[in-house]
Amino acid sequence: MTAPKGRKDKADASRVRILDAAAALFRERGFAAVSLRAIAAAAGMQAGSVYYHFESKEQIVVEVLNLGIAAVHRAVAESVAALPTSAAAAEVIGTGIRSHFRALFQFSAYTSANVRIYGQVPAAVRAANLPVRRGYEALWDGILDRAAAAGAVRPAVDRRAFRLMLIGSINATLEWFDPDRGDVADLAGRYAAILLHGLLQPGEDAAWAS
Amino acid sequence: MTAPKGRKDKADASRVRILDAAAALFRERGFAAVSLRAIAAAAGMQAGSVYYHFESKEQIVVEVLNLGIAAVHRAVAESVAALPTSAAAAEVIGTGIRSHFRALFQFSAYTSANVRIYGQVPAAVRAANLPVRRGYEALWDGILDRAAAAGAVRPAVDRRAFRLMLIGSINATLEWFDPDRGDVADLAGRYAAILLHGLLQPGEDAAWAS
């Protein structure tokens, strides 16, 4: 009983080390620039040993891409579900934005690997990641549909454009924000304020919005 | 007189073919994945010939990165400068957003190569592109400072966060928007409306913005 379990624990630990190393390297250098030798070295093993845990470099990158989105999806879904049903639309969306930010930087090796290399990965890898991406987009579409049904959303707003802007603009902060030099919660608050209320004074050229 | 000029024209044309080919390939596959052979083949020549025009692969990518930002910078600066000094803040910023979108997709090989590979390129290449990036950011900071001085901006807004969100969210559309299947000007209008006025109805939970 203990022997097989110990073996499995060791294998699992090695798998995780490989994935962590791969995510960090993909983020830094892109997909093609990272050699299996480099991944193996960062995980503390030889190149050949990686093939005991994964069939190919592509299988590794598929797992890295999926784990990044899954972590953000779980964080947003759980925090929003924990709110009372009476919560205002601004509170629900603000909570989702904060959770996306928090998970984004907590799992930044995986999330920024995803943001950076998704467009450069073989088509088969992209296809394997697509359902996970679509699932996260659907989570936000549901949140925004409920806010609109409650009458909280300006009718002029294209909700799909808003969802794309929300995810796209927050993910773009991975390229410049350093959580060691600033507070992620502050950043989330500033982004939420702009996304929900915009740049301009309420009276300023409201005609432009129509 | 005509002979040297003809030679120079040929060299210039080859340079442009190399840069166009490199930008498109970098966008598709990332920096490291693109071989000099592939660039040369797409430009209609052999690998060795590329070294007559450029010293190295790094020199090619520096030029690709700079040209992408320069095209957007020029378009935004010219369109905003052409407005009357009496133009409202919303019109100035909306014009800048539309020009950024238009140039972004007009020179999309260069602009999306920049967005995608900047984070994965050797440090020396990033350093060579940094002043050009900073220059474009300064252009927007000036536009937003003038809007704030005119009293058009909500005091609660962090203008640096807004500038980062504006550029980051618009550039992120390169990953999903297809200008052959939709109108870039429409997209620009939807993004401008959200950035300027936000998602929510004017009365809806204004306290959240503070």
Added chain:
DNA sequence: GTCTATAGCTCGATAGAC
């Protein structure tokens, strides 16, 4: 200006020892 040929490396993946 573009060509061919090639040097010196590094790559993904596999085979088989331990």
Added chain:
DNA sequence: GTCTATCGAGCTATAGAC
């Protein structure tokens, strides 16, 4: 589970013909 050793391929950059 991890190792070493290696195959065949592709890479950047250079050298020199035309």
